[in-house]
Amino acid sequence: MTVAPQETSTEADILTVAREQVLERGTGLSERQILDVLRLGDDQVPDLLALAHEVRMRWCGPEVEVEGIVSVKTGGCPEDCHFCSQSGRFPTPVRSAWLDIPGLVKAAAETAETGATEFCIVAAVRGPDARLLSQVREGIRAIRESGNDIQIACSLGMLTQEQVDELVEMGVHRYNHNLETARSHFPAVVTTHTWEERWETLRMVREAGMEVCCGGIVGMGENDEQRAEFAAQLADLGPHEVPMNFLIPQPGTPYEHYEVIEGKDALRIVAAFRLAMPRTMLRFAGGRELTLGDLGAEQGMLGGVNAIIVGNYLTNLGRPAEQDLEMLSGLKMPIKALSETI
Amino acid sequence: MTGPARNDSFCVHCGQPADTGHVSCHNSRTALEPPRFCPRCARRMVVQVTPSGWQARCSRHGEASSADAPATN
Ligand code: SF4
Ligand SMILES: [Zn+2]
Ligand SMILES: [Zn+2]
Numbered sequence: 001m002t003v004a005p006q007e008t009s010t011e012a013d014i015l016t017v018a019r020e021q022v023l024e025r026g027t028g029l030s031e032r033q034i035l036d037v038l039r040l041g042d043d044q045v046p047d048l049l050a051l052a053h054e055v056r057m058r059w060c061g062p063e064v065e066v067e068g069i070v071s072v073k074t075g076g077c078p079e080d081c082h083f084c085s086q087s088g089r090f091p092t093p094v095r096s097a098w099l100d101i102p103g104l105v106k107a108a109a110e111t112a113e114t115g116a117t118e119f120c121i122v123a124a125v126r127g128p129d130a131r132l133l134s135q136v137r138e139g140i141r142a143i144r145e146s147g148n149d150i151q152i153a154c155s156l157g158m159l160t161q162e163q164v165d166e167l168v169e170m171g172v173h174r175y176n177h178n179l180e181t182a183r184s185h186f187p188a189v190v191t192t193h194t195w196e197e198r199w200e201t202l203r204m205v206r207e208a209g210m211e212v213c214c215g216g217i218v219g220m221g222e223n224d225e226q227r228a229e230f231a232a233q234l235a236d237l238g239p240h241e242v243p244m245n246f247l248i249p250q251p252g253t254p255y256e257h258y259e260v261i262e263g264k265d266a267l268r269i270v271a272a273f274r275l276a277m278p279r280t281m282l283r284f285a286g287g288r289e290l291t292l293g294d295l296g297a298e299q300g301m302l303g304g305v306n307a308i309i310v311g312n313y314l315t316n317l318g319r320p321a322e323q324d325l326e327m328l329s330g331l332k333m334p335i336k337a338l339s340e341t342i
Numbered sequence: 343m344t345g346p347a348r349n350d351s352f353c354v355h356c357g358q359p360a361d362t363g364h365v366s367c368h369n370s371r372t373a374l375e376p377p378r379f380c381p382r383c384a385r386r387m388v389v390q391v392t393p394s395g396w397q398a399r400c401s402r403h404g405e406a407s408s409a410d411a412p413a414t415n
Contacts, residue, residue, distance in 0.1 A: 312392065313391065316374050
């Protein structure tokens with residue numbers, strides 16, 4: 001196989017190449033180069049994390065964006081994403097639930113109290129119907145009326161152009177829609193919709209002027225090539241934010257018996273994604289507590305990550321927000337303030 | 343199974359009788375799970391997770407929340 005000269009790299013020198021290309025020039029690694037990073041030996045992981053941290057500090061700065069999330073509609077989803085305990089197609093213990101408006105206002109207040117600048121309203125749906133959109137609209141209005149000026153993001157599945165426009169008009173500034181995994185692996189994970197349908201929603205969101213938040217889950221049986229492919233596809237999309245989840249094998253789902261990814265592999269992947277996307281906000285999302293524990297979370301913050309979700313997730317619990325805030329203060333990483341993000 | 347004889351007869355993570363050992367339900371994953379089954383009757387509960395806690399409702403035995411039961415396993 002012949003390789004283009006600028007992509008030539010060996011295990012020994014990919015970090016040297018990345019230092020010049022990514023740290024100095026701000027150009028993300030190519031798919032082939034990301035694969036080289038993912039194949040670095042364990043002994044080189046500390047150097048990799050140190051470089052990813054330098055890249056993050058150089059191109060993003062020391063600040064950390066803190067976000068809270070809540071599920072406004074839980075469970076009973078018609079889709080079949082194999083990792084998801086909220087799919088109505090699998091015998092999971094999760095039952096459908098709706099959060100009322102006072103509950104949403106309270107969740108937003110709890111999030112703002114942590115110093116978070118972002119509050120994401122999430123629903124387990126293929127796409128929003130009129131009832132859900134009106135619940136979100138009322139919820140946002142009530143959050144504002146309560147005097148809470150936290151920035152509001154939404155994650156409501158696949159959208160039509162009209163729905164995109166409606167969310168913009170409600171004041172939703174960022175939209176989350178994960179591509180979940182590499183395009184080549186997606187059909188093994190989801191059969192009820194396609195990667196391309198997801199991409200189309202992301203395109204409309206970007207064109208409407210909302211910030212694009214798009215990431216995925218690692219540990220779903222993808223190989224290193226597909227991890228590199230996914231990082232390159234995300235880099236191509238160029239989202240404002242990439243949330244990184246690590247699979248939590250959920251009882252009743254097809255992935256119930258999958259192994260939790262090893263901490264050192266999770267850190268290697270996070271650092272590789274940082275080197276693929278030097279300027280993107282890279283967020284620790286679900287599964288980090290299980291995969292990385294307390295020590296690993298700190299290593300990730302020193303290995304390319306510059307955003308976190310604090311508190312609980314949609315159906316799983318996180319560690320207490322105070323613990324993360326203490327960690328950030330110990331690392332001397334300031335929390336991004338609201339005034340700087342508006 | 344003849345049904346619950348007393349409170350907390352069932353595992354909140356899998357709904358099986360709680361006196362069967364439940365080694366598999368005490369692990370690092372369930373430590374990050376809210377209760378899913380009513381400990382008194384093993385019905386699946388409607389559970390809402392919020393940023394700082396959870397609420398769970400059994401159609402027969404009513405509401406429980408992280409405020410009254412901080413430990414989930
Ligand atoms: S669309 Fe979302 S909520 Fe529905 S099954 Fe897939 S991941 Fe779960
Ligand atoms: Zn159990
Ligand atoms: Zn009950």
